[in-house]
Amino acid sequence: MTGLESINGGSAWYKCNPPMILGEAPIYRARDSTLHWVDCLASPPALHILRVDPETGDAVGAARVLQLADSVTVHFFRRNNPGSYICAYYQGIAFLDEETGRLDVVHEIIPTADRDKRRFNDGGVDARGRFWLAEIDLKAMGYGPNGLPANYGRPIGRLWRFDPDGSLHEMDGGFVCGNGLAWSPDNSTMYVNDSVAMKVFSYEFDVETGAITNKKLFIDRRDSFGEPDGMVVDTDGNLWIAVFDSNRVMVFSPQGRHLKDIIFSARNMACTTWGGRNSDILYIATGKDRKPTAKAEDEGGHMFKYHEVGTRGVAKYEFAG
Numbered sequence: 001m002t003g004l005e006s007i008n009g010g011s012a013w014y015k016c017n018p019p020m021i022l023g024e025a026p027i028y029r030a031r032d033s034t035l036h037w038v039d040c041l042a043s044p045p046a047l048h049i050l051r052v053d054p055e056t057g058d059a060v061g062a063a064r065v066l067q068l069a070d071s072v073t074v075h076f077f078r079r080n081n082p083g084s085y086i087c088a089y090y091q092g093i094a095f096l097d098e099e100t101g102r103l104d105v106v107h108e109i110i111p112t113a114d115r116d117k118r119r120f121n122d123g124g125v126d127a128r129g130r131f132w133l134a135e136i137d138l139k140a141m142g143y144g145p146n147g148l149p150a151n152y153g154r155p156i157g158r159l160w161r162f163d164p165d166g167s168l169h170e171m172d173g174g175f176v177c178g179n180g181l182a183w184s185p186d187n188s189t190m191y192v193n194d195s196v197a198m199k200v201f202s203y204e205f206d207v208e209t210g211a212i213t214n215k216k217l218f219i220d221r222r223d224s225f226g227e228p229d230g231m232v233v234d235t236d237g238n239l240w241i242a243v244f245d246s247n248r249v250m251v252f253s254p255q256g257r258h259l260k261d262i263i264f265s266a267r268n269m270a271c272t273t274w275g276g277r278n279s280d281i282l283y284i285a286t287g288k289d290r291k292p293t294a295k296a297e298d299e300g301g302h303m304f305k306y307h308e309v310g311t312r313g314v315a316k317y318e319f320a321g
Contacts, residue, residue, distance in 0.1 A: 004258060004259070004260060004261065005259065005260035005261070006260065006261050006263060007260060007261065007262045007263065008262075008263055009248075009249070009262040009263055009264040009304065009306045010264065010265070010304070010306070011264075011265045011299060011304075012265065012266065012286075012299040012302035012303065012304055013057075013059075013302075013303055013304050013305045014050065014059050014063070014302060014303040014305075015302050016039075016048070016063070016301060016302050016303065018301075019288060019300070019301025019302060020039035020041075020042065020046075020285075020286075020287065020288070020301040020302070021039055021040075021041035021042050021287060021288055021290075021301065022039060022040055022041040022268075022270060022287035022288070023037055023038070023039055023270055023271070023285030023286050023287060023301065023302075023303065024037065024038050024039075024040050024073050024074065024122075024230070024270055024271050024285055025037055025038050025040075025072070025073060025074040025075050025122075025230075025271055025285070026271055026272070026273040026275075026283045026284070026285045026303075027075065027076060027077065027273055027316055028052075028273055028274065028275030028276075028283065028315070028316075029077060030054070030277070030315075032051070033051060033052055033053065033054040033275075033277075034049055034050065034051050034052065035049075035050045035051075035052050035273075035275060035283055035303075036048070036049050036050075036075070036085075036098075037271075037285050037303070038068075038072050038073070038074075038075065040071045040072060040073045041071065041287075044067045044068060044069070045067070045068040045070065045071045045072060046065050046066065046067055046068060047065070047066045047068055047072070047075075047096070047101055048063040048064070048065050049063060049064045049065075049066075049098070050062070050063035050064075052275065052276075054276055054277040055276070055277060057275065057276050057281040057283070057305050057307065066100070066101035067101060068096075068101050068103065069101075069102075069103050070089045070090050070091075070103060071089060071090045071119075072087045072088070072089050072094075072096060072103070073087075073088055073089075073090075073119075073120060073121050073122060073123075074087060074088045074120075074121070074122050074123040074124075074133065075087035075088075075096055076123075076124075076125045076131065076316065076317070076318060076319050077318040077319070078095070078318060078319045078321065079129060079318040079319060079320050080320070080321075081095075083097065083098045083099060084096065084097060084098065085098065086106075086125075086131050086162075086319040086321070087103075088120040088121070088122075088123050088133040089103060089105075089120065090110070090115065090119050090120060091108050091109065091110040091111070091112065091115065091119070091120070092105065092106070092107045092108045092109035092110060092120065093105075093106045093107040093109070093131070093133065093162055093168075094106055106162075107162065107168055109160065109168070110135070116138060117137075117138055117139065117156065118135050118136065118137060118138060118156060118157065118158075119135065119136050119138060120133055120134070120135055120136075121133075121134055121135060121136045121177060121178055121179055122134055122178065122179040122180055122181060122193075122229075122230060122271070123181055124181030124182060124183070124316075125316065125317040125318060125319050126183060126187070126190075126205075126207065126210065126317060127183065127187050127207050127317055128207060128208070128210065128320065129164050129317060129318065129319055129320025129321070130161055130162065130163050130164065130210050130319075130320070131161070131162040131163075131319050131321075132159065132160065132161050132162075132171075132181050133159075133160050133162070134157065134158070134159045134160070134175060134178020134179060134181065134192065135156075135157040135158045135159075135160075135175065135178055136157055136175075136176070136177045136178065137155040137156045137157040137175065137176050137177070140152060140155040140156070140157070140176040140196070141176055141177050141196050143196075144196070145196055145198055145227055145245070146196075146197065146198045146222045147196075148176060148196075148197070154173070154174050155173075155174055155175055155176045155197075156173070157173065157174070157175030157176060157177065157178050157194075158170055158172070158173045158175065158178075159171045159172040159173065159175065159178055159192065161210055163210070163321075164319065164320040164321035165321070166321070169210075171212055172192075172212065172215070175192075175194050175197075176194055176195075176196040176197045177193075177194060177195040177196040177197070177227075178192060178193075178194060179192070179193040179194065179195040179228070179229055179230065180192065180193035180195070180200075180228060180229055180230050180231040180241065180242075180271075181193075182231050182232055182233050182239065183205060183233070183314075184205075184233060184237050184254065185233060185235055185236075185237055185314050186237075187205060187207040188204065188205060188207075189202050189203065189204065189205055189254075190202070190203045190204075190205040190212055191203075191218065191231065191233075191239065193228040193229065193231065193241070195227040195228055195229055195244060196227060197222075198220070198221040198222045198224075198226075198227060198228065199217055199219070199220055199221065199222070199228075200217075200218045200219035200220075200221075200228050200239075200241070200252075200256075201215055201216065201217060201218055202215070202216050202218040203215050203216075218256050219239075219252060219256050221243075225245070225246060226243035226244065226245050226246030226248070226250070227243065227244040227245055227246075228241045228243055228244075228250075229241065229242045229243060229244045229269065229270050229271060230242045230270060230271025230272050230285075231272060232272045232273060232274055232282075232313055232314065232316070233313070233314050234274075234311055234312060234313050234314065235312045235313070235314060236254075237253075237254035238251055238252065238253055238254065238259065239251065239252045239254075240272055240282060240313075241272075242269040242270055242271055242272050242284055242285075243269060244268050244269060244270060244287075245267060245268060246267070246269065247263055247264055247265070247266065247267050247269070248261045248262060248263045248264065248269060249261070249262045249264070249269055249272065249282070249284060249306070262306055264284070264286075264299075264304050265297065265298070265299045266286040266287075266289075266298060266299045266300040266301075266302065266304065267289040267294070267295075267298050267300055268286055268287040268288065268289055268300045269284055269286055269304075270284070270285050270286050270287050271284070271285045272284050272285075273316060274312075274313025274314065274315055274316075276307075278312060279312050279313045279314070279315045280307060280308075280311060280312050280313065281305055281306070281307050282305065282306045282307070282308075282313065283303065283304070283305050284303070284304040284305070284306070285303060286299070286300045286301060286302060286303070286304060287300050287301060288300045288301040
């Protein structure tokens with residue numbers, strides 16, 4: 001692509017011991033400058049909490065690691081409940097205790113009998129503190145990136161919204177692998193990735209009601225490579241997307257134009273968050289490359305960071321319940 005900027009993002013910044021199977025859901029807390037993320041496929045699944053320098057982003061000591069009772073794929077801080085997260089676990093919504101790793105189920109949405117059909121994946125919190133979470137259609141995902149047969153029918157992955165008042169709303173469906181929820185800085189647009197379908201969708205978003213309308217295909221990767229995974233936006237409205245199976249974070253304009261790639265030493269870039277005192281450090285969680293073709297020098301399963309002078313991110317919101 002003519003004019004596409006390519007930047008060397010470097011090597012792993014924080015080495016996990018052992019390396020993670022699939023690092024996900026990094027979130028940054030400014031009041032104590034800590035970075036929190038999960039290894040959702042570890043056995044048992046694990047929560048990592050690491051103190052970082054708010055200016056440089058460097059690690060201060062080693063991460064505290066807690067074992068979890070079930071796979072947690074995304075979590076966010078609770079505004080009025082310090083020391084507690086809201087999270088998506090395999091089957092639904094739970095509260096997660098920061099000190100003990102205890103999971104308290106709030107809503108079991110997917111029944112145990114359907115654990116081989118669906119599971120929860122990524123999520124987001126909007127500007128009014130509502131928690132959104134998206135599912136995977138496990139059978140459809142098994143066909144691989146952009147591999148779903150034409151006769152498969154509509155995938156069964158759903159998109160949900162959980163409000164601070166405890167109400168639960170099914171908002172959309174048809175996803176193979178719902179992922180990477182984010183909002184434009186003015187809260188007029190919501191973005192959702194379907195990673196394995198290799199698509200990014202946009203919706204018109206009503207921040208006051210939480211309604212989504214006018215779904216559009218915003219970025220189409222089906223004729224290219226890499227699966228759009230976890231993403232964040234910067235204050236200019238650009239999307240910073242961790243692209244799985246690509247070694248890179250790709251940056252797209254609010255109009256969907258591919259602006260640049262930041263290339264790293266891990267094949268499977270999984271999820272992003274902004275951190276630091278000025279919300280200008282991009283942290284990226286990664287997964288192991290478990291393919292037979294994996295390179296020995298691949299640094300998947302560790303944490304990465306990237307700083308670009310002049311760029312500031314929109315920090316992730318906290319759940320209002």
